[in-house]
Amino acid sequence: MTPPEAGTGPHPEGEAGPGDAPDTSPLRTVLVAAARLAHRAAPATLTGWLLLTVAASAAPVAAAWTLKTVIDRLVAGPATGSLTAPVLLLVGCGVAVAVVPQFLQYLRAQLGRAVGLRSQIELHAAVDRFTGIGPYENPRFLDRLRMARQYGGSAPVDAVGSVIGTVGALVTLTGFLGALALLGPWMAAAVLASGALVLGAEIALSRRRAAVAWTVGPVERRELFYSALLTDLRAAKEIRLFGLGRFLGDRMVAERRTSDAAKRHMDRQELAVQAGLALLSALVAGAGLLWAVSAARSGTITVGGVTVLVTALPAVQAALAGVAVEIAMGHHALLMFRHFLAVTGAAPDLPVPARPRPVPPLRHGVEFRDVWFRYGADQPWVLRGVDLVIPAGQAVGLVGLNGAGKSTLVKLLCRFYDPTRGQILWDGTDLRDLCPRELRRHLGATFQDFMEYDLTARENIALGDLTALQDPGRIEEAARVAGIHDRITGLPHGYDTLLSRIFFSEQDKDDATTGLVLSGGQWQRLALARSLIRDDADLLVLDEPGSGLDPEAEYEIHRRLRRHRAGRAGLLVSHRLNTLRDADTIVVLEDGRITERGPHAELMRRRGEYARLFGLQASGYTTPDDDTRPLLPTGAVGTPHGGGGPS
Numbered sequence: 258m259t260p261p262e263a264g265t266g267p268h269p270e271g272e273a274g275p276g277d278a279p280d281t282s283p284l285r286t287v288l289v290a291a292a293r294l295a296h297r298a299a300p301a302t303l304t305g306w307l308l309l310t311v312a313a314s315a316a317p318v319a320a321a322w323t324l325k326t327v328i329d330r331l332v333a334g335p336a337t338g339s340l341t342a343p344v345l346l347l348v349g350c351g352v353a354v355a356v357v358p359q360f361l362q363y364l365r366a367q368l369g370r371a372v373g374l375r376s377q378i379e380l381h382a383a384v385d386r387f388t389g390i391g392p393y394e395n396p397r398f399l400d401r402l403r404m405a406r407q408y409g410g411s412a413p414v415d416a417v418g419s420v421i422g423t424v425g426a427l428v429t430l431t432g433f434l435g436a437l438a439l440l441g442p443w444m445a446a447a448v449l450a451s452g453a454l455v456l457g458a459e460i461a462l463s464r465r466r467a468a469v470a471w472t473v474g475p476v477e478r479r480e481l482f483y484s485a486l487l488t489d490l491r492a493a494k495e496i497r498l499f500g501l502g503r504f505l506g507d508r509m510v511a512e513r514r515t516s517d518a519a520k521r522h523m524d525r526q527e528l529a530v531q532a533g534l535a536l537l538s539a540l541v542a543g544a545g546l547l548w549a550v551s552a553a554r555s556g557t558i559t560v561g562g563v564t565v566l567v568t569a570l571p572a573v574q575a576a577l578a579g580v581a582v583e584i585a586m587g588h589h590a591l592l593m594f595r596h597f598l599a600v601t602g603a604a605p606d607l608p609v610p611a612r613p614r615p616v617p618p619l620r621h622g623v624e625f626r627d628v629w630f631r632y633g634a635d636q637p638w639v640l641r642g643v644d645l646v647i648p649a650g651q652a653v654g655l656v657g658l659n660g661a662g663k664s665t666l667v668k669l670l671c672r673f674y675d676p677t678r679g680q681i682l683w684d685g686t687d688l689r690d691l692c693p694r695e696l697r698r699h700l701g702a703t704f705q706d707f708m709e710y711d712l713t714a715r716e717n718i719a720l721g722d723l724t725a726l727q728d729p730g731r732i733e734e735a736a737r738v739a740g741i742h743d744r745i746t747g748l749p750h751g752y753d754t755l756l757s758r759i760f761f762s763e764q765d766k767d768d769a770t771t772g773l774v775l776s777g778g779q780w781q782r783l784a785l786a787r788s789l790i791r792d793d794a795d796l797l798v799l800d801e802p803g804s805g806l807d808p809e810a811e812y813e814i815h816r817r818l819r820r821h822r823a824g825r826a827g828l829l830v831s832h833r834l835n836t837l838r839d840a841d842t843i844v845v846l847e848d849g850r851i852t853e854r855g856p857h858a859e860l861m862r863r864r865g866e867y868a869r870l871f872g873l874q875a876s877g878y879t880t881p882d883d884d885t886r887p888l889l890p891t892g893a894v895g896t897p898h899g900g901g902g903p904s
């Protein structure tokens with residue numbers, strides 16, 4: 258059989274996956290999306306922030322002009338009018354300048370919290386929409402996801418804040434620039450020119466900052482990986498045993514040095530540009546001050562005019578610099594927010610029909626029809642033309658060497674990926690035409706790399722079907738079949754014992770029973786119970802369900818599972834061939850191809866790969882002199898017996 262030419266998935270091989278598309282959406286669109294997110298999160302807070310900012314920005318301008326009036330009236334004498342109203346206005350402006358920033362700070366923090374929460378909800382909803390697990394294996398997508406999580410909450414507030422800040426700065430700027438233009442037009446022009454320079458430089462810097470953040474992303478991810486390894490409990494044993502602490506620590510430090518070097522280079526560029534701009538502003542302000550003093554001496558402007566100039570000059574410069582910084586910050590925030598939009602707006606990883614067909618209870622079986630699969634266009638074929646039927650009510654055992662493609666076949670069956678070529682049919686309907694969520698409700702599955710949840714024993718089991726949370730009977734029944742019921746009832750709080758090393762609350766600290774941890778095999782039984790809780794599952798998929806169990810426990814569990822499986826389809830993967838011997842059909846997968854199939858006895862008679870592996874395993878357990886009869890029950894792991902057994 259020759260391999261097919263191309264993929265048929267939603268992202269034909271070689272094309273970008275979800276969230277992979279380059280960042281090309283116009284910044285205006287990104288800004289509108291950021292403002293909409295902020296508005297969805299806290300509309301009243303956003304409006305309050307905008308109004309107060311305008312008020313706070315107008316106050317210094319009003320104060321400067323009022324001060325000019327007060328000084329000019331003081332200099333000219335009482336005949337020029339009363340001082341009460343302007344002084345009261347001056348006091349009012351002073352109070353506003355002092356108090357409003359505190360409220361602004363509160364409103365910004367409040368908006369930050371609301372947007373942070375909203376963005377987390379929307380991000381997780383977007384990720385939850387992915388049907389398969391392919392995106393999690395795409396490093397580019399993972400980087401984007403990390404950026405989306407990091408900036409999804411803060412970037413919209415920064416972006417909207419920069420617009421509001423710019424509006425505020427423009428209010429101040431217009432007021433003072435008017436004063437400057439009236440008193441010294443050339444000075445206004447010089448200040449504006451230097452402001453434009455600052456603005457251009459800040460935007461260029463912000464582009465550069467965003468590019469640096471994106472390039473150091475993978476470096477930071479590797480650093481995090483090494484750092485997490487160094488503090489991971491599971492890694493701690495090997496790290497100590499093999500003396501890897503220094504080696505991993507050095508790698509972590511090397512990655513940090515690389516990212517630090519890139520950031521330091523960026524900081525130095527920023528320092529040089531900003532120091533130059535600050536010097537330019539200082540020179541312009543100095544020249545303006547000299548001119549104001551000499552103009553007052555010659556009587557061109559009044560003393561009040563000088564005060565307005567002295568206030569306006571730095572205020573205009575500060576406002577211009579403020580506008581530049583706000584725009585640059587907003588620009589940077591928008592560039593970062595694109596990652597969030599790329600994730601939340603990502604195309605589906607696998608195609609889901611607009612009107613999926615209902616998933617009926619399995620009546621005939623699941624069929625793999627000429628299934629070819631590889632993880633990417635540049636990867637080798639993992640499954641090569643697999644034809645396989647798992648009939649309803651029957652068990653199929655799947656056997657093969659490491660890397661033969663067994664777990665991949667299981668992943669396709671759960672529709673975590675679609676076949677690159679060929680079809681998987683549920684009672685004749687392509688899995689791609691069914692609703693994935695509904696399909697999975699018909700499956701019970703235990704994976705090789707099962708999860709250990711830091712939750713109570715009850716929750717650990719009920720996660721397989723949340724409706725069971727209120728039904729202790731179902732949880733206990735699943736635990737019994739998985740052979741973990743007795744162990745759980747012996748725990749300090751029975752099914753309510755927290756299985757975790759994490760303290761979830763302050764009270765937990767004083768509870769000696771918190772932090773209880775099960776053995777590997779016991780965790781595996783819990784995972785098995787989790788998949789068995791779906792008592793209405795039509796298809797049970799067990800990928801190495803007993804790899805962590807002792808032989809007696811595995812024998813016992815397989816005996817119970819046989820009863821539990823009765824009437825439903827099952828796909829059982831195991832390297833311990835003896836546990837599969839009573840499957841209706843055993844299938845041997847070699848390098849992605851099915852090379853043998855049939856019941857145990859027939860395969861043993863055929864003396865092919867299955868018989869060879871079975872014999873190898875059996876001879877590893879017994880020697881001609883061994884007498885195992887009293888030690889293990891009939892049919893237990895490692896004591897193959899019966900017709901067709903190894904000779």
Ligand SMILES: Nc1ncnc2c1ncn2[C@@H]1O[C@H](COP(=O)(O)OP(=O)(O)OP(=O)(O)O)[C@@H](O)[C@H]1O
Pocket residue numbers: 394632636639657658659660661662663664665666705
């Ligand atoms: N996410 C992945 N991306 C790329 N290649 C993968 C991925 N997962 C598995 N593979 C490759 O696919 C092949 C089959 O792997 P699979 O896990 O299906 O084998 P298996 O038969 O279950 O092996 P084992 O008995 O060791 O569990 C292997 O060569 C593996 O390297």
